[in-house]
Amino acid sequence: DSGVTQTPKHLITATGQRVTLRCSPRSGDLSVYWYQQSLDQGLQFLIQYYNGEERAKGNILERFSAQQFPDLHSELNLSSLELGDSALYFCASSPRDRAHEQYFGPGTRLTVT
Amino acid sequence: GQQLNQSPQSMFIQEGEDVSMNCTSSSIFNTWLWYKQDPGEGPVLLIALYKAGELTSNGRLTAQFGTTRKDSFLNISASIPSDVGIYFCAGPPKNYGGSQGNLIFGKGTKLSVKP
Numbered sequence: 467d468s469g470v471t472q473t474p475k476h477l478i479t480a481t482g483q484r485v486t487l488r489c490s491p492r493s494g495d496l497s498v499y500w501y502q503q504s505l506d507q508g509l510q511f512l513i514q515y516y517n518g519e520e521r522a523k524g525n526i527l528e529r530f531s532a533q534q535f536p537d538l539h540s541e542l543n544l545s546s547l548e549l550g551d552s553a554l555y556f557c558a559s560s561p562r563d564r565a566h567e568q569y570f571g572p573g574t575r576l577t578v579t
Numbered sequence: 580g581q582q583l584n585q586s587p588q589s590m591f592i593q594e595g596e597d598v599s600m601n602c603t604s605s606s607i608f609n610t611w612l613w614y615k616q617d618p619g620e621g622p623v624l625l626i627a628l629y630k631a632g633e634l635t636s637n638g639r640l641t642a643q644f645g646t647t648r649k650d651s652f653l654n655i656s657a658s659i660p661s662d663v664g665i666y667f668c669a670g671p672p673k674n675y676g677g678s679q680g681n682l683i684f685g686k687g688t689k690l691s692v693k694p
Contacts, residue, residue, distance in 0.1 A: 468621065497680055509622070509667065509684035522681045556621050565680030566610050566671055570621030 469493065470571035472557050478577045484545040487574045491538055491559030497521070498540040499560070499568060500532055504553040515540055547578045581606050581672050583685035591693040592662070598655040600688040602668030611651040612682065613642050614667045622667060626653070658690075665689050 469492035479485055491498050500512040511524035515534035526532075529547075534540045544551060554575050558568040585602050592598055602611070610629055614622035626637050628644035628651060635642055643652045655662055665687040672683050 468623070470621075499681065508686050509669075511681040511683070514681055524681055558621075560680050564627070566612060566669075566682060567624055567627050568680065568682065569624065570614075573619075573621050 468569040468571060470557060470559050470569055472555075472571035472574050474574060475572065476575045476577075478579065479547060480579055481547055481549060483547050483578075484543065485547065485576065487542040487544070487555050487557075487576075489540045489542070489557030489571060491540070491557075492569055494561070495559035495569075496538065496562055497560045497565060498534055498538070499558040500526075500540070500542050501556045501558065501570075502553050503556060503573075509556075512542070544576070549578050552576055552578045581683055583668055583670065583683055585666075585668055585685035585688050587688060588686070589689040589691065591691050592658045593693045594659060596658050598658050598662070598690065599652065600654075600666060601650060601652045602685050603650040604670070605649070606673060607648040608651075608670035608673075609648070610670055611642070611644050612669045613640075613651070613653050614669060614684075616665045616667065616687070618664075625666075660692060663690050663692055 471490045473488050496517040499514045503509045512526040513532050514522040518534050529545050532542045554573045556573045558570045560568045612627050613625045616622045626642040632646050633644040639656045641654045667687045668685045669682040
């Protein structure tokens with residue numbers, strides 16, 4: 467158990483819909499990262515938040531957005547969903563002084579039908 | 580953009596065998612990380628490397644930061660069934676700075692058990 471929690475574990479929804487994925491980092495970690503894992507693209511970095519502020523952005527679509535709340539949990543919002551958005555979405559957190567040593571949650575499997 | 584190339588893509592092991600895999604890039608990385616992912620779970624950090632030439636062990640796992648900074652190697656000695664999974668190398672892109680921690684991942688090496 468990494469200490470990072472993600473809900474829900476599975477999500478099935480239809481094209482055009484909007485969903486919210488939730489993540490709680492390990493106790494004491496200020497950074498939260500979101501990654502997408504698909505069969506063809508592998509693990510791709512989406513976005514990082516550090517203590518409530520956006521810190522780095524990767525290949526995140528405009529239809530996707532995220533935020534980190536004062537209690538440090540984070541939400542990833544995916545809207546106008548397309549079939550190609552079906553993937554595993556992982557959240558990770560890292561210690562303050564070792565940003566690259568990231569601890570991943572169990573993931574949310576999103577299926578868009 | 581920067582890419583990490585892992586080889587082999589897959590390999591089959593028999594219990595007790597030693598395993599070697601590597602990760603290469605056309606550009607320099609200042610940090611190399613190795614993760615393992617089991618089916619249906621998130622990647623688990625195995626080893627982090629921060630200095631060129633560094634050799635670090637974690638139990639039966641040993642990883643090396645290549646001296647050119649463009650490659651890294653992971654060895655598993657005396658493999659056991661629970662070593663089965665996908666092994667990823669990762670590193671920060673060259674435009675990162677400060678507390679940015681985003682990582683680039685290789686496509687992985689899948690370790691399976693020989694029938």
